Structure formats: structure tokens, C-alpha cells
Amino acid sequence: MTVEFTLPPSLEAHEPPEARGRARDGVRLLVSRRADGSVAHRAFRDLPSLLDPGDLLVVNTSATLPAAVRLDRISVHFSTPVPDAGNRMWLVELRRRTGKATRPYSGGCPGEWIPLPGGATLTLVRRRTKRLWEARLSTDVVPYLRRHGAPIRYGYVRRDWPAAAYQTAFAHDRSAGGAEMPSAARPFTPDLVTRLVSRGVLISPITLHTGVASPEAHEPPYTERYSVPEPTAALVEHVRARGARVIAVGTTAVRALETAVDAAGRVRASSGWTEHVVTPENGVRAVDGLLTGLHEPRSSHLMMLAAIAGRDLLAATYEAALAERYLWHEFGDLNLIM
Incomplete structure (x- = not known):
């Protein structure tokens, strides 16, 4: 399942927001809600006000290799x-x-x-x-x-940026890492994390080391290393039992969590190599929302987004992103799908 659109080069983020005179968290946020089909325009700094106390953000701690x-x-x-x-x-x-x-x-x-x-x-x-x-x-x-x-750099990024530009606030463990940045977490800053925690929003880690993207071939993801630790698995189950929401920060966090779901639908501690691909046909069982970047036409990530948002809401989201000139790719704007 894909959303058909043409991405004009002018909407590709050619450099980090810091080079455009903004802070990391100074990007825009498109908020899509499946319950009523609404699409709203916010700033990423508004994220704490969009979440409720007891909601859980699951973040990827993978560092980005200079690959x-x-x-x-x-x-x-x-x-x-x-x-x-x-x-x-x-x-x-x-x-x-x-x-x-x-x-x-x-x-x-x-x-x-x-x-x-x-x-x-x-x-x-x-x-x-x-x-x-x-x-x-x-x-x-x-x-x-x-x-x-x-750091891996594709043609839409016009110059090299230092390795620090490709690390998120949650990255750790330099003994391993992924080929590309788990970019949905890039706009998080220590100040924003403090505001989230002060509001009562929970944050818990998984790790998934990403392989190289396929900007020309649009291939589905292949086998990648992941880990869902026991405290995260237990917290996901606790949050779900209380009726709060589990929101994955990035498609990599979705893939790891959905890999860790057992036959009874519970998230269990798990690690190894995942071949799991989220599609509208198999759906999602562990997450209630997704914070993600904007993805290219024909990207396999759009199948995952359609599984969470539904095709109609996803189409409306991308129509709004194009109309309001949101920026794409790892240095661009964000989309919160609830």
C-alpha cells in the first residue's frame, strides 16, 4: 500500500535545522488522529502538551556509525x-x-x-x-x-556535516551502531525531555541498528539487530494495562516492539535479528502511535504508516504536508500519528 505523490526538491531538507537558524527542536510537527481523521499543524516543541501523563515514548538508543x-x-x-x-x-x-x-x-x-x-x-x-x-x-x-x-550522505544533503549532527540525544554505546540515524529522535533536546518527564510522560529504550536505506530501489527492510530489554517490555505492558498510550519514536522502534510481541499479544523481552515487516495486512499490536519523519513516495515505510494511520488518514496527512511545505528526510519535519 502506497500513497502516490511527487516530492519536489524544494521540500527536501538539505541541511540540519541548526543551519537554517533553528534549534534541533525548532522543526514543525504534523499531528494526525485516526479517531476523527483530523490533521493539525503544530511545532515539535508542543509535543509535551499533546501527550498525557502516563503515556510512554519508546526511543531507539542506537548510535549512528560513520558507515x-x-x-x-x-x-x-x-x-x-x-x-x-x-x-x-x-x-x-x-x-x-x-x-x-x-x-x-x-x-x-x-x-x-x-x-x-x-x-x-x-x-x-x-x-x-x-x-x-x-x-x-x-x-x-x-x-x-x-x-x-x-556519515552516509545522500544527494539531497548538499555538504558534509560532522558526525555529531547524525546522533540523537538517546544514542549510546559506541561499540556498535546503525548505518543511518534513527532520525525521528533527532529533534529531542535535554530541555524537551525534561518537559516531557515533568508532565509525567514516560520514556523507555529499545535498540535497533538500522541498515542502509534504499532511496532508489525502495526495498523493504531486511534483517537488522535489535533488543527490547526486560524493563521496557514490562513498562509497555504496564502502560497498556492502565489504558495509556505506547508511542514509538521512529519506525525502527515499531519494528523492534512488534518483533517482541508473543502469540498472546504481549510484549516480551527479546533480542537478536528481526526480519519482521509491518504491513496493513498484519497490522500492529504493541503501539498506539508513531512519531516519524516524512517518507518518500513508494518508500516501504509507508506500509507501516498505513498500518497505524489507515490509508485515508495517511493520504490526508501527506496532502497537508505538501500543501504547507513541510520538509522531508532526516533533517526535516516530523509527523505524530495517533
């Missing part, structure tokens, strides 16, 4: 580890450098080795999808990326 290694003609985007294959075997995407942007690169063959900065070597093992390779680095991947990588 792009740039060579003269191509870039290597490190996505996720290959399950149970050690610290050196990862899925990677090869992308051709075209000026300041990159495009998918269809070259490469099994056994080919690619010299990387710092004396490392990447060996292509086999294709996993049309765009992703299983590849082996000659050293452990995460420490290598910390020394030689840069």
Missing part, C-alpha cells in the same frame, strides 16, 4: 553485520561517486578485493541482493569505521 568509506570513484556503505559471521563480515553497498552525490554501482564480482584507506582490504564474497554484497574486511569493521568512515 561510508569514500574512495576516488566509489563509496562503500557498510550496512549490517552478517549474522553469526564475526566482526569482519558485513553487508555493504557499493555506490558510484558523481560529484557530491552517489548512485548505485552495479559492478563488482565475487572474490574481487578493494583497497581501503588505512591499509585495509575489502573482499567481495557474494551478492545478497541486487545492490548489497556480503563482504569481508581485513580488520574489525566498527573500529575501522570510527577511524576512517564518514
Whole structure:
């Protein structure tokens, strides 16, 4: 299920809001309510007033890796580890450098080795999808990326930004991380978190390390590492039992929570690798709302949004976002779906 629209380049956020003279939490917030089909325009700083005491925000604590290694003609985007294959075997995407942007690169063959900065070597093992390779680095991947990588940047972001621009207020544990930022949490600031807690809104963590996006192919998400800790699982069940709302901050938080739902519909502590894809057909059982960015036409994320909002409300939301010139992508505006 998709929402058909054309995204004009003028509505792509080309830089962080700080570069536009705003604070991190100075973005706009589109509020969509399924109960009455309404769509309202607010500021992200209004979030505490839109939630009730006892509501629970579930946030992703994944840090963002500098997952792009740039060579003269191509870039290597490190996505996720290959399950149970050690610290050196990862899925990677090869992308051709075209000026300041990159495009998918269809070259490469099994056994080919690619010299990387710092004396490392990447060996292509086999294709996993049309765009992703299983590849082996000659050293452990995460420490290598910390020394030689840069944040993944797509063509709509016109210049490099420091790694700190791609970290959220909830990120921790530099021993691991995701290829791309869990960007729905980016606008949260310490002041806003304090206001939420003062209002009685609860905040609890999950972790899901994201792989690379597919801005050209619009592929569904594939296997990703996640963890729903016991305190979070227990708090979700407590909040639901009291009739309050569980609101996921980002599609990654939805995926982790829905993976952790057992056969009886209860959220249980869980960790490992998830292949779960949320669609309108299978719906959601753990969440009552979603705070998310605005997603591209044909993006697989729109299936998840349709499962939560319903297609009619989702279509009305995106129509309003286009009409009022909201900004898309990781540095753009937000959408709260209740």
C-alpha cells in the first residue's frame, strides 16, 4: 500500500535545522488522529502538551556509525553485520561517486578485493541482493569505521556535516551502531525531555541498528539487530494495562516492539535479528502511535504508516504536508500519528 505523490526538491531538507537558524527542536510537527481523521499543524516543541501523563515514548538508543568509506570513484556503505559471521563480515553497498552525490554501482564480482584507506582490504564474497554484497574486511569493521568512515550522505544533503549532527540525544554505546540515524529522535533536546518527564510522560529504550536505506530501489527492510530489554517490555505492558498510550519514536522502534510481541499479544523481552515487516495486512499490536519523519513516495515505510494511520488518514496527512511545505528526510519535519 502506497500513497502516490511527487516530492519536489524544494521540500527536501538539505541541511540540519541548526543551519537554517533553528534549534534541533525548532522543526514543525504534523499531528494526525485516526479517531476523527483530523490533521493539525503544530511545532515539535508542543509535543509535551499533546501527550498525557502516563503515556510512554519508546526511543531507539542506537548510535549512528560513520558507515561510508569514500574512495576516488566509489563509496562503500557498510550496512549490517552478517549474522553469526564475526566482526569482519558485513553487508555493504557499493555506490558510484558523481560529484557530491552517489548512485548505485552495479559492478563488482565475487572474490574481487578493494583497497581501503588505512591499509585495509575489502573482499567481495557474494551478492545478497541486487545492490548489497556480503563482504569481508581485513580488520574489525566498527573500529575501522570510527577511524576512517564518514556519515552516509545522500544527494539531497548538499555538504558534509560532522558526525555529531547524525546522533540523537538517546544514542549510546559506541561499540556498535546503525548505518543511518534513527532520525525521528533527532529533534529531542535535554530541555524537551525534561518537559516531557515533568508532565509525567514516560520514556523507555529499545535498540535497533538500522541498515542502509534504499532511496532508489525502495526495498523493504531486511534483517537488522535489535533488543527490547526486560524493563521496557514490562513498562509497555504496564502502560497498556492502565489504558495509556505506547508511542514509538521512529519506525525502527515499531519494528523492534512488534518483533517482541508473543502469540498472546504481549510484549516480551527479546533480542537478536528481526526480519519482521509491518504491513496493513498484519497490522500492529504493541503501539498506539508513531512519531516519524516524512517518507518518500513508494518508500516501504509507508506500509507501516498505513498500518497505524489507515490509508485515508495517511493520504490526508501527506496532502497537508505538501500543501504547507513541510520538509522531508532526516533533517526535516516530523509527523505524530495517533
